[in-house]
Amino acid sequence: DRNILTKLMQLYSEEKDWGKLVEVVLKLSDFVEDKKQKAKYLHTAAMVSARQLGEIEMALDYYERALDLDPTLDRALEEAVDLRTQKGDYRGVEALLKIKLEHANEANDHQKMLEAFEELAVLYHKNLGWTGAAIDAYEAAQTLDPENKRRNDLLASLYASDPVQYLDKAVTAHRAILRRNPDRTDSYKLLRRLYTETKRADAAWCMCQALFLLNLAEPDEERFFRRMRSDSPAAARSQLSHDDFHQLLLHEDADPTLSAMFLLIEPAIIAARAQSLQDMGYDGEYAIDLAQSPHPIAQTIYWAASVLGIPAPPTFENINDPGGLSFLHAHDPAVVVGRSAIEAQIAPQAAAFIVSRHLAYYRQGFYVRHLVPTGTGLKAWLFAAVKMISPQFPIQPELENPMRDSLAALDRAIGGPTRERLASLVSKLLSGGGALDLKRWVAAVDLTADRAGFLMAHDLQVAEELIKASGEDASAVPIKDRLKELTLFATSEQYFALRAKLGIAIDS
Numbered sequence: 352d353r354n355i356l357t358k359l360m361q362l363y364s365e366e367k368d369w370g371k372l373v374e375v376v377l378k379l380s381d382f383v384e385d386k387k388q389k390a391k392y393l394h395t396a397a398m399v400s401a402r403q404l405g406e407i408e409m410a411l412d413y414y415e416r417a418l419d420l421d422p423t424l425d426r427a428l429e430e431a432v433d434l435r436t437q438k439g440d441y442r443g444v445e446a447l448l449k450i451k452l453e454h455a456n457e458a459n460d461h462q463k464m465l466e467a468f469e470e471l472a473v474l475y476h477k478n479l480g481w482t483g484a485a486i487d488a489y490e491a492a493q494t495l496d497p498e499n500k501r502r503n504d505l506l507a508s509l510y511a512s513d514p515v516q517y518l519d520k521a522v523t524a525h526r527a528i529l530r531r532n533p534d535r536t537d538s539y540k541l542l543r544r545l546y547t548e549t550k551r552a553d554a555a556w557c558m559c560q561a562l563f564l565l566n567l568a569e570p571d572e573e574r575f576f577r578r579m580r581s582d583s584p585a586a587a588r589s590q591l592s593h594d595d596f597h598q599l600l601l602h603e604d605a606d607p608t609l610s611a612m613f614l615l616i617e618p619a620i621i622a623a624r625a626q627s628l629q630d631m632g633y634d635g636e637y638a639i640d641l642a643q644s645p646h647p648i649a650q651t652i653y654w655a656a657s658v659l660g661i662p663a664p665p666t667f668e669n670i671n672d673p674g675g676l677s678f679l680h681a682h683d684p685a686v687v688v689g690r691s692a693i694e695a696q697i698a699p700q701a702a703a704f705i706v707s708r709h710l711a712y713y714r715q716g717f718y719v720r721h722l723v724p725t726g727t728g729l730k731a732w733l734f735a736a737v738k739m740i741s742p743q744f745p746i747q748p749e750l751e752n753p754m755r756d757s758l759a760a761l762d763r764a765i766g767g768p769t770r771e772r773l774a775s776l777v778s779k780l781l782s783g784g785g786a787l788d789l790k791r792w793v794a795a796v797d798l799t800a801d802r803a804g805f806l807m808a809h810d811l812q813v814a815e816e817l818i819k820a821s822g823e824d825a826s827a828v829p830i831k832d833r834l835k836e837l838t839l840f841a842t843s844e845q846y847f848a849l850r851a852k853l854g855i856a857i858d859s
Contacts, residue, residue, distance in 0.1 A: 476509070
């Protein structure tokens with residue numbers, strides 16, 4: 352009689368006759384056909400057996416029978432996990448967590464899947480000592496929740512425990528940490544150790560260079576850095592290709608679509624804004640023969656342009672110009688070498704940085720950074736290009752007047768296949784849905800120039816000293832941020848690849 356059994360269950364509970372209570376609960380479970388209701392009775396029997404009778408094995412049996420009937424009974428599963436954990440039955444815990452994961456997957460419940468992967472990862476790492484399995488579980492969780500910084504840091508630590516197998520993943524994880532926090536010294540030190548253990552001598556030396564300048568180097572790290580340090584510019588054995596520049600040297604914030612658009616419209620901007628050499632007081636016949644010039648700065652321009660894969664711009668000496676290197680915005684963009692660059696005794700590595708940084712802006716598409724030095728001016732040209740392809744594109748009132756002249760210049764200069772390529776880029780730009788971040792693009796171009804200067808100077812300390820001396824007006828990026836960005840680049844896989852490409856790595 353179900354009613355009598357229900358009354359007995361109440362009485363045995365009040366009298367704390369736990370053994371009889373379990374018997375009655377099990378009898379009641381036999382009355383019901385509904386699986387979920389039966390599972391609830393078994394769950395009750397399991398709880399009483401565990402908490403009141405101390406019968407752990409019996410309780411686990413009831414828990415598992417309940418879960419077979421109703422896998423969604425989360426509380427039963429968690430209590431079963433707790434019991435098996437108390438027993439030290441970690442393989443049993445693993446089996447239960449896999450049940451949780453399986454049913455979360457079937458229900459497409461991302462939150463429960465995430466919880467299951469996290470619990471499995473902790474189990475594998477702390478209880479079973481299975482590093483590989485823990486990494487797999489954390490990585491699976493990271494695919495569901497990729498922005499989780501805590502988990503990324505845990506993965507970085509686990510990867511570092513086996514650098515031979517997980518070096519690439521450890522590097523990627525610690526690079527992400529440093530990108531968030533460039534002052535995290537532990538990551539620099541750990542990366543140096545990983546490169547040393549995996550016998551990547553050049554990468555280890557680059558890390559020692561950074562540690563030395565951050566005042567973090569141990570005595571052996573400082574000795575290694577000083578012993579292998581070069582006192583001359585990069586003795587490159589090859590030239591950077593277009594792909595090398597864009598894949599390894601270019602700052603990652605330089606939006607490729609914006610760069611491609613400026614590449615296409617740059618000739619039209621030059622035609623509209625530049626002047627003839629004669630109008631600026633120069634004669635093309637007096638351009639320096641860089642290869643034959645006796646002046647070190649001219650020789651440095653010739654060498655740096657060759658290595659960076661940039662056609663050497665026409666170069667003019669002007670002793671009436673008291674400055675160093677400057678832009679000559681002619682129809683064929685040129686360089687002016689002023690009196691201080693000719694007469695000053697500039698150390699070779701410093702000259703390499705100054706010249707290479709300057710030349711980086713002459714790469715097609717980036718020259719507009721200095722040809723049109725204001726953000727409003729650049730925006731007017733960019734929006735004019737968009738408006739020419741997409742007339743309905745809305746324009747801010749303050750840009751309408753400056754954009755009108757730009758639009759007319761572009762319309763005259765761009766046609767045929769070039770206009771078709773521009774139309775494709777505009778379509779891609781507008782379909783992206785995000786704001787056009789020109790300020791970020793300009794900053795990325797300036798940071799790329801810093802990278803080019805450092806690469807050719809072949810010394811991080813020289814590069815940093817020149818950046819500090821340049822003043823805040825020399826770049827769209829504050830000096831403090833320029834230094835941090837350059838340190839990140841100096842310890843990056845891209846920089847290591849460039850050193851190998853040019854044949855300037857210490858193990859080349």
